Amino acid sequence: IYQEAELLGQDHLGEKSPEEKSFLSPVEYLSYDVRLVALLSQLKLPNYDKIAIDKEIEALSLLVPFYNYAEQYLLFMAKGVRARTSSDNSAAIEHFEQAQSFIQYLSKKQLAQPPFKELQTLMAESYAENEQYEEAFLARREYLKSYNIYRKENRQKMIDSIKENHEIDKKKELNKILTMQNRQKERVIEEHQAEKEQRRINFTIILTIAVVFILLMLRQITIRNRLLKLTKIDSLTGVYNRNTLFKEGQQMVGQFRESFAEFTVLLLDLDHFKAINDNYGHQVGDQVLIKCAELISETMRTRDVFSRIGGEEFAALLPYADHNKAKAIAERILEKIASYDFSEFSVEHQVTTSIGVATMQSSEMSFDDILHCADLAMYQAKKQGRNRAVSYHKIARDQERRNT
Numbered sequence: 001i002y003q004e005a006e007l008l009g010q011d012h013l014g015e016k017s018p019e020e021k022s023f024l025s026p027v028e029y030l031s032y033d034v035r036l037v038a039l040l041s042q043l044k045l046p047n048y049d050k051i052a053i054d055k056e057i058e059a060l061s062l063l064v065p066f067y068n069y070a071e072q073y074l075l076f077m078a079k080g081v082r083a084r085t086s087s088d089n090s091a092a093i094e095h096f097e098q099a100q101s102f103i104q105y106l107s108k109k110q111l112a113q114p115p116f117k118e119l120q121t122l123m124a125e126s127y128a129e130n131e132q133y134e135e136a137f138l139a140r141r142e143y144l145k146s147y148n149i150y151r152k153e154n155r156q157k158m159i160d161s162i163k164e165n166h167e168i169d170k171k172k173e174l175n176k177i178l179t180m181q182n183r184q185k186e187r188v189i190e191e192h193q194a195e196k197e198q199r200r201i202n203f204t205i206i207l208t209i210a211v212v213f214i215l216l217m218l219r220q221i222t223i224r225n226r227l228l229k230l231t232k233i234d235s236l237t238g239v240y241n242r243n244t245l246f247k248e249g250q251q252m253v254g255q256f257r258e259s260f261a262e263f264t265v266l267l268l269d270l271d272h273f274k275a276i277n278d279n280y281g282h283q284v285g286d287q288v289l290i291k292c293a294e295l296i297s298e299t300m301r302t303r304d305v306f307s308r309i310g311g312e313e314f315a316a317l318l319p320y321a322d323h324n325k326a327k328a329i330a331e332r333i334l335e336k337i338a339s340y341d342f343s344e345f346s347v348e349h350q351v352t353t354s355i356g357v358a359t360m361q362s363s364e365m366s367f368d369d370i371l372h373c374a375d376l377a378m379y380q381a382k383k384q385g386r387n388r389a390v391s392y393h394k395i396a397r398d399q400e401r402r403n404t
């Protein structure tokens with residue numbers, strides 16, 4: 001407010017007392033014209049241009065109505081210095097005292113700053129030269145007071161600046177440490193993620209290997225099972241083959257010997273099969289063989305073993321079946337084949353089979369023996385006109401009777 005008012009040359013506080021003005025002053029440092037500072041600097045030079053300086057002082061004096069207290073203070077100070085260099089000590093003291101009259105409007109802080117603080121020492125020197133020692137002493141004391149304030153303030157500023165720098169350094173150090181810690185953490189996180197990724201890759205590889213291994217194993221097992229099955233199965237009809245028949249037959253004989261569980265063998269031979277081949281061809285003969293095997297299989301129980309011995313000859317192993325039960329099964333087979341319509345294979349006449357039935361009688365019998373008995377019975381069936389089942393024990397009984 002002061003600055004603006006004074007720059008306009010209208011001191012709104014003109015009617016107030018200096019104390020009031022000082023009290024109301026809202027600023028600690030009044031700004032000042034740089035030309036005044038330049039003037040004071042020039043005045044310090046040993047051989048300054050006196051004419052130019054006087055002209056400048058004159059020009060600046062015209063601005064007094066627009067100058068604030070600080071500027072008026074400096075202008076009178078400059079005038080005093082100029083008078084001193086002209087050895088007009090009294091005039092110098094007069095100017096200095098006029099400058100001093102503005103002290104009350106300026107803050108102590110501003111007065112303690114250069115070039116303001118120099119007024120008192122200049123005054124002291126002038127008074128001393130004028131032999132006004134008491135005034136010189138007082139001025140000097142004032143100067144020292146200002147100087148002390150200035151020094152104190154500067155020291156405080158230095159301490160503050162050192163403190164501030166120290167704080168900044170501390171913060172920088174802390175920042176460095178934090179940055180390092182962050183980098184370390186990032187590195188740890190990166191390492192952890194890389195480890196995790198590696199574990200994932202390893203797991204995927206192991207899993208893939210395991211899956212491939214299991215698939216290969218399964219494939220191997222499937223192939224092995226298929227091969228095993230092929231070694232057991234007759235390729236044309238899909239029923240068990242001769243090998244399986246003998247293996248299973250020997251096992252069942254073994255069981256009979258252990259537990260005396262009934263065991264009967266059926267030996268089946270298709271009738272006049274040669275005629276089918278001759279009349280309809282070998283391929284049709286194959287179809288008939290397949291169909292007959294299928295029809296016989298349907299009459300089998302789950303524990304029975306039905307197989308093709310070779311050609312048009314089949315055998316059925318019937319564990320836990322006594323003679324009557326086996327005979328009933330044989331009758332069912334006869335009926336099933338005889339009643340089947342083979343016209344689907346262009347075979348117009350009836351297909352029949354002859355069956356020999358042999359039941360295990362004693363544990364001395366081997367599988368070959370029982371199979372042989374069944375074969376004899378089947379031969380009898382053929383002899384008796386085919387399409388029938390003949391039991392071996394009946395033949396044996398008849399033989400016995402004939403012998404006696």
Ligand SMILES: Nc1nc2c(ncn2[C@@H]2O[C@H](COP(=O)(O)OP(=O)(O)OP(=O)(O)O)[C@@H](O)[C@H]2O)c(=O)[nH]1
Nearest residue numbers: 269270271272273274275277282283285286311312
């Ligand atoms: N289509 C075909 N025929 C076969 C197969 N194996 C053997 N045969 C034929 O079966 C016929 C068996 O004839 P035979 O042993 O004389 O007996 P059969 O004609 O059935 O007369 P009986 O047994 O006395 O009723 C032969 O002609 C063989 O060639 C085969 O796998 N497929």
